[in-house]
Amino acid sequence: MLRESVFRTMDLPPRDRFDAWAQRMGSTHAPMRLSTPRTEDYRGHQRVIELGEVVVWPATMDPLTFHRTAKLVRQSDPETYHLSLLLKGEGAAVWDRRQAVYRINDFHTNSSSRSWDVTTGADPVTIVGVEIPRALVPVPGHRVDRVLGGLISGREGSGALLAQFLRQLIGDTGPYRPSDAPRLGTVVADLVTVAFAHAVDADPSVPPETRSRSLVLHIKDHVRRHLADPDLTPARIAAAHHISRSYLYRLFQSEGVGIAAYIRDQRLAGAHRDLADPALRALPVNAVAARWGFLRAAEFTRAFRTAYGLAPSELREQALTADEDGQGAKAGAGAGDRAAVGGTPKP
Missing domain, CATH: 2.60.120.10 (Jelly Rolls)
Structure with missing residues (x-):
């Protein structure tokens, strides 16, 4: 090998x-x-x-x-x-x-x-x-x-x-x-x-669609790095990339999702990860929402329920219950292992 x-x-x-x-x-x-x-x-x-x-x-x-x-x-x-x-x-x-x-x-x-x-x-x-x-x-x-x-x-x-x-x-x-x-x-x-x-013998020219696709990927990266900023707007994004808002909208039309919807979806996905993480259980739901750019709790709850079919608090409760069940199963398995090592295995 x-x-x-x-x-x-x-x-x-x-x-x-x-x-x-x-x-x-x-x-x-x-x-x-x-x-x-x-x-x-x-x-x-x-x-x-x-x-x-x-x-x-x-x-x-x-x-x-x-x-x-x-x-x-x-x-x-x-x-x-x-x-x-x-x-x-x-x-x-x-x-x-x-x-x-x-x-x-x-x-x-x-x-x-x-x-x-x-x-x-x-x-x-x-x-x-x-x-x-x-x-x-x-x-x-x-x-x-x-x-x-x-x-x-x-x-x-x-x-x-x-x-x-x-x-x-x-x-x-x-x-x-x-x-x-x-x-x-x-x-x-x-x-x-x-x-x-x-x-090296191929044509080095870059088609316009390649340039557009590259720009979209760089804009998406910019969005993901600034999701916590509540002022992340199409106007600011366009200015940061030296393009017009209308051109920004056209770029994302080809993606099948508007720029505003893309920002919202990325923020909701980040909030979903945090709420499902048992290590962040002490962080209030409204604090999770704020760290992903949602400043209004009611607006966050509505958007989250529309996207995932349940309220943020319900997702967190499900995640914590699953984590506790998993820890219990691990503890039970560990006890069985220790019994087997120490003497006669239990049937």
């Missing part, structure tokens, strides 16, 4: 999870500045498989924005290319003046030597990351620069070959010996080289 390490934020106290994940991401690829709307209980899972100089790391993570700034590049540059194969979710990147949107089976590409921003969608994402030294990719750097920050399809051609190999590799590392790792790394490097060489 290949040597690999596993990291789970759920193994840590909730308050430490996001900082630990940020540190893990920085050490896996390159130092980055990360932001998320879920800093208090961040969920992420990563495997790191070392293949000689090449590293492959499948991961699933909560919504996240990665910032690789020019200052961070100057401070530390491992001189690597990075590719991420998106298996679940969606994301968008800003690279210089270019934008790209990623969907399932697309590869995102970047370099540790350049600054960029990458934002995932509203739901958790699952990716297969690849870190490869630039020296192992014999394609001239000035040519690779033409496609970095863009996407490579994992559904056809050389990109599909790379995607298929990565899926097979992470699916079962059991058949391989540790001594196979450098040879497997060479295979990854060759497939990446072929994919880059093919991509």
Whole structure:
């Protein structure tokens, strides 16, 4: 079996999870500045498989924005290319003046030597990351620069070959010996080289619909990070992104939900999570509502009941009852285990 390490934020106290994940991401690829709307209980899972100089790391993570700034590049540059194969979710990147949107089976590409921003969608994402030294990719750097920050399809051609190999590799590392790792790394490097060489001959222009989709994802990230602000309005959102309100409305029409409805739904989802969390049982319902931007208790209750079919207090009561029942079951199981260890098992 290949040597690999596993990291789970759920193994840590909730308050430490996001900082630990940020540190893990920085050490896996390159130092980055990360932001998320879920800093208090961040969920992420990563495997790191070392293949000689090449590293492959499948991961699933909560919504996240990665910032690789020019200052961070100057401070530390491992001189690597990075590719991420998106298996679940969606994301968008800003690279210089270019934008790209990623969907399932697309590869995102970047370099540790350049600054960029990458934002995932509203739901958790699952990716297969690849870190490869630039020296192992014999394609001239000035040519690779033409496609970095863009996407490579994992559904056809050389990109599909790379995607298929990565899926097979992470699916079962059991058949391989540790001594196979450098040879497997060479295979990854060759497939990446072929994919880059093919991509540099493609048209680098970005269709208008791609720019629009990228902007929507960045607006959604902005909304999620400012849900507690009661003054989060379409006018303020449009101003923050240097667009008109009418254009903002048109963007979200294509999403099938208005911008105001999107804000409301995200706030209600956050309140639902808090009310269902036994660790927050001491926080009054009106305080939960306020922390998600609802300043009027009656308005919050009406919206919550419409969305979930029950009042906020009823959801909390159900969650607490389920938690108490679960704790009781665990205690009973523990007593049975202790009896078995101490002597004759009870029938």
